[in-house]
Amino acid sequence: MKKQANVESGPQPLRERILHAAMETFMELGYAEASTLKIATRAQASKRELYALFGNKQAMLAACIADRAGRMHLPSQLPPPSHREELAAMLSKLGAMVLREVSHPAVMAVFRLAIMEAQRAPEVAGTLETARQSIRTAVQSILVQAQSAGLIGADAPGEMASRYLSLLWGDLMVSILLRIREAPGKTEIDRRVAKAAEDFLRLYPEPKGRTHQRAPRE
Structure with missing residues (x-):
């Protein structure tokens, strides 16, 4: 029984150690030059353990990205908004989460890595794009x-989603990637999400002929 407990508790720390070492090595040497041997050495693990957990270097990078993206806990199923004020609140809540998580230094590091390695390792950009999707x-x-x-018109949802994210980010992401500025704090995030929701609803008004429903008063 004691041996089984050790087996169950062992893989998690090892996996975390390898992912941490992989990310550090990718950022220090670049994706192409970050060998599995160097990653294993930094993680104080064997290459056999590394391949058993991840299979190859690309899968390791994918796991690094997925690990960070998984912390966002993006909502998959939400009750439909009943009025436009509620829609604005839902967009603002999601927008704040996106700004906070994506502008995190570790995530920005992954973006920079994808840009640097776009020609030599296009799969890096592909993996990141899956997370962005x-x-x-x-x-x-x-x-x-x-x-x-019936709160907004019948425009293409994908196009509207892209427009909202553009309103949310503006040129902020480029500035952070270029290290011109730091990640936004709570005050700026609150301002950005409120402005993005306001501008979005102005671009996509309520369909004509629908009875306007306001948020219920307390």
């Missing part, structure tokens, strides 16, 4: 529900 999907899901509730 989860954000667009979450926004799109809210907008589809808003359309079903």
Whole structure:
């Protein structure tokens, strides 16, 4: 029984150790030059353990990205908004999470890595794009529900989601990637999400002929 307990508790610390070492090595040497031997050495693990957990270097990078993206806990199923004020609140809540998590230094480091390695290792950008798609999907899901509730018109949800994210970010991401500025704090995040929701609802007004429903008063 004691031996089994050790086996069950062992893999998690080892996996975390390898992912941490992999990310450090990728950032220090670049994806192409970060060998599995160097990663294993830094993680104080064997190459056999590394391959048993991840299979190859690309899968290791994918796991690094997925590990960070998984912390966002993006909502997959939400009750449809019943009025435009509620839609604005839902977009603002999701927008704040996106700004906070994506602008995290570790995530920005992954973006820089993808840019540096785009030619030599295009799979890096592909892996990152998969993680970014989860954000667009979450926004799109809210907008589809808003359309079903008659709160916005029948424009393409994917196009609207992209427009909302553009309003949310502006040139902020580029500035952070270039290290011109730091990640936004709570005050700026609150300001950005409020402005993005306001501008988005102005771009996509309530369909004509629908009876306007306001948020219920307390």
